Amino acid sequence: MSGYFHSDLNLITFEQVGEYEYPTTDFPNKPQVFFIGCRRCGGSGHHDFDGSSSVCYLCGDSWDARLGREIGDRAAAEKHFASRSRALALRLAKKEAERQAYLAERDVAWEALKEAEPEVFNLLHEAATADQWSSGSRFIDSICGQLWSLGERPYSQKQIDAVKQIMEAKKVAEAEAEAHPVVEGRQEISGEILSAKLKETDFGMALKIVVKDARGFRVYGTMQRQIADALCVDDGDDGWLEGAKGREVKFTATVKVSDDDKAFGFFSRPVKGEVIR
16 A cells, blocks of 8 residues: 555554654564554555645644544554454455356346347447446436346336337338438428427527428528518518418528438528418
8 A cells, every 4th residue: 555554554654654653763673563653644644745725624733632542552453454354355255256246146137138128138239338427318428327237127018118109200200301301402492390489599589490401401590581580471470480380481591401311401691481381
């Protein structure tokens, strides 16, 4: 251990905290007195050595608190150390046995889940072992860690069913993306407004909409001014934004596909807006 300890006993003496019970030059035959040391810092007075901010909160770098309980001479210290070593070995062996039993129980639960729901297990295991939990589903990210304690906390059937629903929805979305990929570039967008909301930006409040184009893909961007003016007149000042959902519009804009979804894109610089229905 650290230099504050006798390496053979892991105990501390007066000399090591800067105090001398027996000046060694005057009393060369006096036995050293050993102490157990502060249980947090071991007698160093610091949890690391970066200055005053590292002072041990338990002993406060006070020499008598750093010493802790007195053990006695070297013979008593050796007896104490041997007893403590045996006790430590027993505790470590018990902890290791408990750990192995815990892992064995978890492995049994893993195998049962693999056999019953292999796709569910693979998805959760992939999410749990990733560097960062980013499966694309906050629900998956919230329960994948439970996999490590599956022996004690098995998944409920509701959780399994929810994961399967998410997997099915993902497959549908992937099929939709393959069938209706976003077309990039400057073009006319014509379709239904799926959602509309106000969003605060660096340039103030902006009206953001998601439009499903007649070709099947969806695009997100700022509502074109002429469309906003027309909808406000049609539906009035109160609740017109909520009423924008379901309206059919068309406008010209530049579209860029999303990095995460081939069937989703972002439009910019919209012009020539018109409310169709």
